[in-house]
Amino acid sequence: MHHVVIIGGGFGGLHTALSLRSSPVKITLIDKRNFHLFQPLLYQVATGGLSPANIAAPLRAILKHQKNVTVWLGEAHGIEPKTNTLHLKDDSLTYDSLVVATGGENAYFGHPEWESVAPGLKTIEDATRIRKKILLAFEKAERLPVGKERTAYLTFVVIGGGPTGVELAGAIGEIAHHTLRHNFRNIDPSEAQIMLIEGTDRVLSTYPPELSERALQSLHRFGIQVLTNHMVTHIQPGHVQLQTDANDRIIMYSHTILWAAGVQSGTFGLALAQATQVQPDRAGRLPVEPDLSLPAHPNIFVIGDLAHFNHQLDAPLPGVAPVAIQQGKYIAKHIRIHLKGKSLPAFKYKDMGAMATVGRASAVAVIGKWKLWGFVGWLAWLFIHLMQLVEFQNRVLVFFQWSWNYLTRNRAARLITGGLLDPKKLKKT
Amino acid sequence: MHHVVIIGGGFGGLHTALSLRSSPVKITLIDKRNFHLFQPLLYQVATGGLSPANIAAPLRAILKHQKNVTVWLGEAHGIEPKTNTLHLKDDSLTYDSLVVATGGENAYFGHPEWESVAPGLKTIEDATRIRKKILLAFEKAERLPVGKERTAYLTFVVIGGGPTGVELAGAIGEIAHHTLRHNFRNIDPSEAQIMLIEGTDRVLSTYPPELSERALQSLHRFGIQVLTNHMVTHIQPGHVQLQTDANDRIIMYSHTILWAAGVQSGTFGLALAQATQVQPDRAGRLPVEPDLSLPAHPNIFVIGDLAHFNHQLDAPLPGVAPVAIQQGKYIAKHIRIHLKGKSLPAFKYKDMGAMATVGRASAVAVIGKWKLWGFVGWLAWLFIHLMQLVEFQNRVLVFFQWSWNYLTRNRAARLITGGLLDPKKLKKT
Numbered sequence: 001m002h003h004v005v006i007i008g009g010g011f012g013g014l015h016t017a018l019s020l021r022s023s024p025v026k027i028t029l030i031d032k033r034n035f036h037l038f039q040p041l042l043y044q045v046a047t048g049g050l051s052p053a054n055i056a057a058p059l060r061a062i063l064k065h066q067k068n069v070t071v072w073l074g075e076a077h078g079i080e081p082k083t084n085t086l087h088l089k090d091d092s093l094t095y096d097s098l099v100v101a102t103g104g105e106n107a108y109f110g111h112p113e114w115e116s117v118a119p120g121l122k123t124i125e126d127a128t129r130i131r132k133k134i135l136l137a138f139e140k141a142e143r144l145p146v147g148k149e150r151t152a153y154l155t156f157v158v159i160g161g162g163p164t165g166v167e168l169a170g171a172i173g174e175i176a177h178h179t180l181r182h183n184f185r186n187i188d189p190s191e192a193q194i195m196l197i198e199g200t201d202r203v204l205s206t207y208p209p210e211l212s213e214r215a216l217q218s219l220h221r222f223g224i225q226v227l228t229n230h231m232v233t234h235i236q237p238g239h240v241q242l243q244t245d246a247n248d249r250i251i252m253y254s255h256t257i258l259w260a261a262g263v264q265s266g267t268f269g270l271a272l273a274q275a276t277q278v279q280p281d282r283a284g285r286l287p288v289e290p291d292l293s294l295p296a297h298p299n300i301f302v303i304g305d306l307a308h309f310n311h312q313l314d315a316p317l318p319g320v321a322p323v324a325i326q327q328g329k330y331i332a333k334h335i336r337i338h339l340k341g342k343s344l345p346a347f348k349y350k351d352m353g354a355m356a357t358v359g360r361a362s363a364v365a366v367i368g369k370w371k372l373w374g375f376v377g378w379l380a381w382l383f384i385h386l387m388q389l390v391e392f393q394n395r396v397l398v399f400f401q402w403s404w405n406y407l408t409r410n411r412a413a414r415l416i417t418g419g420l421l422d423p424k425k426l427k428k429t
Numbered sequence: 430m431h432h433v434v435i436i437g438g439g440f441g442g443l444h445t446a447l448s449l450r451s452s453p454v455k456i457t458l459i460d461k462r463n464f465h466l467f468q469p470l471l472y473q474v475a476t477g478g479l480s481p482a483n484i485a486a487p488l489r490a491i492l493k494h495q496k497n498v499t500v501w502l503g504e505a506h507g508i509e510p511k512t513n514t515l516h517l518k519d520d521s522l523t524y525d526s527l528v529v530a531t532g533g534e535n536a537y538f539g540h541p542e543w544e545s546v547a548p549g550l551k552t553i554e555d556a557t558r559i560r561k562k563i564l565l566a567f568e569k570a571e572r573l574p575v576g577k578e579r580t581a582y583l584t585f586v587v588i589g590g591g592p593t594g595v596e597l598a599g600a601i602g603e604i605a606h607h608t609l610r611h612n613f614r615n616i617d618p619s620e621a622q623i624m625l626i627e628g629t630d631r632v633l634s635t636y637p638p639e640l641s642e643r644a645l646q647s648l649h650r651f652g653i654q655v656l657t658n659h660m661v662t663h664i665q666p667g668h669v670q671l672q673t674d675a676n677d678r679i680i681m682y683s684h685t686i687l688w689a690a691g692v693q694s695g696t697f698g699l700a701l702a703q704a705t706q707v708q709p710d711r712a713g714r715l716p717v718e719p720d721l722s723l724p725a726h727p728n729i730f731v732i733g734d735l736a737h738f739n740h741q742l743d744a745p746l747p748g749v750a751p752v753a754i755q756q757g758k759y760i761a762k763h764i765r766i767h768l769k770g771k772s773l774p775a776f777k778y779k780d781m782g783a784m785a786t787v788g789r790a791s792a793v794a795v796i797g798k799w800k801l802w803g804f805v806g807w808l809a810w811l812f813i814h815l816m817q818l819v820e821f822q823n824r825v826l827v828f829f830q831w832s833w834n835y836l837t838r839n840r841a842a843r844l845i846t847g848g849l850l851d852p853k854k855l856k857k858t
Contacts (some may be wrong), residue, residue, distance in 0.1 A: 034564060036844045051480035053842035060612035061839060070614045073568040073845075091572070114614045124846050135463060139502040143520070165802050182491035265727050393841050397826060410490060412822050413482035416463045416502075417553050420845075 001026045002339060005095035007076045007087055007268065010060045012101035012304035012324035014120035018062075019332030024339065027068050031355050032075040034058055037124065038389055040321060041398075042394065043164060047134065047171035048179070048414035049405055052124045054258060054397050057390040076102065076268045080277045081297055097299045098399050100272060101328070104305040104319060105265035107283065114235040118259040123130060130258060132416050134172060137256045139194075139416075142184045143294050148253065154192045154253040157240055159232055160261030161205070162199025163356040168260055169196040170359030173222035178360065178409035194224045195252060197242060197259075199231050204356060204364065206318060211364040214373040220360035233262070265306045275302065281308045285316070291334060292327055301334075303327035309347070317349055321388075326350060340401030355381045361406060368388055430455045434515055434524035436505045436697070438465050438488045438699070441530035441733035441753035444483055446489075447499050448761030453768065456497050457522065461504040463487055466553065467818055470751060470827075472593060476563065476600035477608070477843035478834055483826050486819040499634045499705065506696045508704045510726055526728050526764050529701060530757070533734040533748060536693035536712065543664040546688040550593055559687060561845050565602060566685045567621075568845075570644065571613045577682065584683040586669055588633070589690030590627025592785035596646060597689055598625040599788030602651035607789065607838035623653045624681060626671060628660050628690075633785060633793065636746060640793040641687035641789045645800040648789035661690070692748055694735045706764060710737045714745070719775030721756055721765060730763075732756035746778055750817075755779060784810045790835060 006013045009031035017029050035056040044050040044137045063069045078087040083092050106120030119129055138152045144150040158169040171192050179245065182188035194202065196219065202212040203219070203226060220225055227242065232249070234241035240257050242250040265284035273280045276294050280286055285308035286294060292307065294300045304324035310316040317323045330347045337344050355365035363377040372380050382402065389395045404413055431454045432656050435442045437688040438460035464485040492498045496805040505517040513523050534763045535549030536583050548558055566582045574577040587598040596656060609618035624647065625632065631641040632648070648655055658670065659679070663670035666821045670685050692712035702709045705723050709715055713735035715723060721736065733753035739745040748753045766773050784794035784806065792806040799810050811831065819823045834840055 028439065034568065051482045051842075052846065053480045053844055056844050057841070058612075058843050060609070061841075061843075064611040072572065073565075074572075093737050124844070128846075136502075143501065143503075143615075149561070152828075180489070182493040183487075186654060298584075389578075391841065392837070393830070395838075396829060396833075397841075400829070408822075410822070412486070412820065414480055414490075414828075415461070415485050415553070417481065427572070 002096045002162070002335070003028070003094070003101065004097045004166075004335060005030065005093065006099040006101065007031075007086075008101035008103060008304070009071075010039070010101055010103050010304060010324065010329040011321045012103075013099065014059070014062070014302070014327045015328030016099050016101065017066070019329045020068070021066055023332070023336050025068060025335065028070050028072055028074060028095075029059065029061060029063070030072045030074050030088070034060065034073055035392060036062060038394075039122075040120070040129050040385060040388075042121055042124075042168045043171055045119055045124065045413070046130040046168065047175060048131055048411040049171065050398060050401060050414045052127065054394050054401070055389070056124065057394065062390060071096070074309065074416050075271075076100075081300065083274055083419050088402075095299075098301065099328075099331055100268070100300065100302045100306060101324065102266055102268050102306055104263035104285075106259060106281075107262035107377050108259070109262060111235070113245070114259070115267065117235050117259040118159060118240070119236050120259040121168065122263075127396050127420055130168075131414070132418055133256050135416050138180060138184065138187070138189055140255070141187050143186070150187070151193075152238060152253040153255050154187065154189075155252065155257070156192060156256045157197065157252055157254045158195065158260060159197045159240070159256045160259065161196055161200070161203035161228065162260060163204065163225070163354075165196060165198070165260035166219070167357050168204055168258060169194055169219065169224050170222060170362075173219075174360045174409075175411065175414075177223060178204045179411045181409070190223075195254075196224055196226045197230050197232060197240075198228045200227065201228050203228070207354060207356075207364065208366060208371060211366065211373060211418060212369055214355070215358050215364045218362045218364075218374070221362075222359040223280045226360075248295050263305060269306045272300075272302070281316070283308075286374075289294045291344065292331060293370055303331060311346060320354065322352055323349055355384065356382055356393070361411075431764070432457070432523070434459065434522065434526070434529065435528040435530065435531035436460075436515075437733070437765040438462070438500075438815065439468070439492045439530055439532050439753065440750045441532075441757045442528065443488070443491070444526050444757030445530065445732070445760050446448070446495070448758045449497070449764065450495055450717075452497070452761070454497060455499075457499050457501055457524075458488065458492070459487060459501045459503050459505060459517070461502070463502055465487070465491060465819060465824075468511060468551075469814060469817075471550055471553075471556050472596045472600055474553065474842070475550055477560055477840040478600065478605060479827060480842045481556065483823050484818070485553065486823065490497045491819060502717040509706065510705055510729065516705070518597075524815055526604045527730065528755065528757075528760055529697070529729065529731045529735060530733045531695055531697050533712075533714075534695045535688060535699075536691035537688070537693060539845060540664070543688070544617060545611060546666050547588060547669070547688040549688040550597065551692075557847055559597075560843070561847055562685050562687075563604065564843055564845050565702065567613065567618055569684070572615070579616070580622075580823035582618065582679065582684050583618075585623045585685045585746050586626060586681055586683045587624065587685070587687045587689060588626045588669070589688065590625055590632035590655070590657065591689060592633065593734075594627070594689035595623060595648070596633055596639070596786050597687055598623055598648065598653050599651060599786060599791075602653050603789045603838075604843075606652060608840045608843070610838070618679050619652070621663075624671075624683075625653055625655045626659050626661060627655065627657045629799050630657050631854075632657070635649060635793060636783060636785075637800060640795065640800060640802060644785070644787050644793045647793075647803070651788040652793075659689065668712045671775070685733060685817060686754065689781060692734060698735045700729070701729075710745070711738075720773065721776050730760050732760060732842075741777060750783055752778055784813065786810055789838075 141153040234420040305319035734748035
């Protein structure tokens with residue numbers, strides 16, 4: 001029976017598998033994690049609004065009744081296209097069709113050393129690590145005398161003005177101004193400075209300028225300082241250095257520097273590029289044919305964040321969930337139809353719009369030809385994200401927690417976890 | 430103003446602080462974690478039924494409106510009773526009254542090397558680590574051929590037949606027989622062997638024999654093998670060695686060995702014993718006076734798991750939440766009354782009973798003179814635990830998830846987190 005191997009249980013890989021539900025194929029879905037992660041809400045885990053399990057669904061649970069799928073916990077390592085062989089770290093298997101949906105990881109523009117100082121937000125572990133960083137900063141400030149060091153702990157720098165950066169900064173603003181109110185005795189959390197750094201001339205630069213403007217207004221209302229046209233030139237523990245296009249240099253002192261500035265394809269993406277002699281783009285994404293297959297490799301498909309698709313477009317498709325989902329469904333149909341000896345027209349992305357929250361009860365959204373913002377935009381954002389959560393149980397849990405957080409301005413999941421407190425970290429310096 | 434320093438934000442410490450709400454004292458509550466943990470439900474986090482945040486409440490959130498409390502994130506290190514000085518790892522402060530409620534940690538009866546193989550269940554990190562161990566075992570078995578190794582991955586050994594051990598074993602039974610049903614293609618999770626090892630002649634040995642018998646029947650019904658009168662003599666990766674009182678030796682091959690056999694006081698408890706020249710008992714607990722103060726140190730109080738209280742009792746009080754809570758409230762009253770120059774009769778424990786779940790929809794409970802078991806016992810257990818959760822939000826979240834888990838037999842929080850998958854760990858051996 002035709003064997004479809006899917007690497008990655010994210011939006012692209014999962015929807016490929018689900019859409020092959022009733023097809024005469026044997027599917028092996030490989031992921032190094034045992035769950036599907038709803039990444040668009042990861043920033044809410046990083047800011048204590050939701051628990052990891054609320055935005056993750058075990059792959060085996062989702063697929064347990066789909067008998068033609070076998071889920072493998074494993075990591076793709078290398079590939080031999082000639083023999084249709086995929087190598088895992090500890091095993092190997094052959095495929096008839098291969099779907100590569102391994103997504104991306106944080107990109108530091110040639111400065112990998114920045115990652116240890118300025119964590120990005122890609123995995124559950126990233127989220128709990130950032131949560132710990134944010135909460136510990138307030139704890140440390142509470143025990144420091146007024147001064148430079150305390151100010152550095154009460155300064156939060158978010159690098160990257162895209163949706164993730166805007167949502168992170170907005171949520172930190174909410175924490176400082178609402179959640180932690182009355183929680184401390186020596187500091188006033190609302191004194192915290194929150195900076196959002198963007199290299200281009202506006203936040204949410206992929207959105208209509210009007211919405212960028214609305215988002216900016218909301219950010220200001222939440223006390224967040226936005227620096228556009230500022231590039232990061234240097235990051236070290238305790239400070240970040242910026243440069244304006246007028247070549248002015250700015251140094252900011254902060255113990256909480258967060259990275260939301262870029263994504264690149266992971267190691268397997270590069271291995272695949274080598275094995276197939278496909279030239280990746282600057283972000284490491286692989287250019288794909290109109291049918292999402294790799295040039296000269298009609299049975300290897302690349303979808304989601306790893307794919308560079310720009311046929312009849314001015315710019316390649318963005319790395320967002322709707323693109324990955326539509327591509328996954330397209331591949332499923334493609335495989336079904338090819339099994340019947342027929343062929344399918346090129347993939348076409350149906351752009352349903354985009355949306356991002358900007359702090360408490362505020363969001364900007366483009367839906368079809370509508371533009372929404374503020375509270376209305378937020379309600380739209382709320383509804384659409386709730387509906388997209390994979391499991392009903394999570395929809396209810398998330399809905400309840402959002403309502404509760406909204407009413408009480410509380411965030412129950414503000415736990416400092418992951419190793420007991422390191423006393424050195426708390427030492428007054 | 431009279432300065433009360435409380436070490437530990439568990440049941441004892443938290444209730445001391447809360448009960449001093451309207452007293453003319455200044456309170457400093459020190460904990461190395463930023464949350465109060467509802468330990469009785471920790472096993473549900475370890476088995477994917479609940480998320481960490483559901484059973485943890487940020488101390489600052491609980492106490493934010495109690496202006497006479499300052500919460501410090503820090504770790505007690507040493508003490509100088511003569512000068513009423515408490516040393517933290519990075520700081521020190523003086524007290525008028527000191528309340529030590531630092532609780533206990535896992536005890537390995539002189540075999541600390543066992544901990545790396547057989548983790549215990551005391552912290553959130555322990556719980557997610559055990560959750561990972563249990564879930565990875567099934568994942569590994571799924572990819573192994575039939576044989577000794579696969580069987581070892583499908584064998585779970587829980588050491589200790591007290592409430593924690595019984596609840597852990599019961600929950601693993603539920604996972605194997607219900608939660609993971611249809612989740613795998615190569616293994617049948619219900620083939621998993623679950624062993625519960627107890628050194629005495631019955632499980633729940635502190636409960637009435639009748640309830641031990643009921644619990645045993647439930648455990649058998651869930652396919653759990655119970656070995657009483659078996660002592661652990663040796664633990665190594667992959668196997669555990671047992672000894673019967675008839676000196677028979679048994680070796681069990683398992684990659685998931687869990688420890689629920691003993692608690693001892695932590696490092697600060699020992700430092701305190703030295704500084705006050707109090708002789709700890711075998712478990713490291715400190716004998717306290719009838720008023721819970723340390724001998725010859727009337728302003729240092731020890732409560733909860735760290736205290737050894739046996740005045741007019743045949744056995745010292747057990748290390749359970751109700752004891753710690755009642756002791757915390759007593760201390761608060763004690764301090765209040767002493768400030769008025771009066772004194773208080775000795776502490777008396779009002780035993781409200783005890784309860785433990787035994788797998789799906791089954792529990793045993795002693796409430797006053799009543800004995801409950803099975804479904805009725807479970808409902809009582811459910812109600813009482815829900816009511817005791819600190820925050821309303823958590824009550825709702827836990828109630829919903831329990832109802833949902835009961836109806837669907839699903840457990841949404843079965844995430845393998847904490848570091849990406851280590852491929853070596855998955856390697857076929």
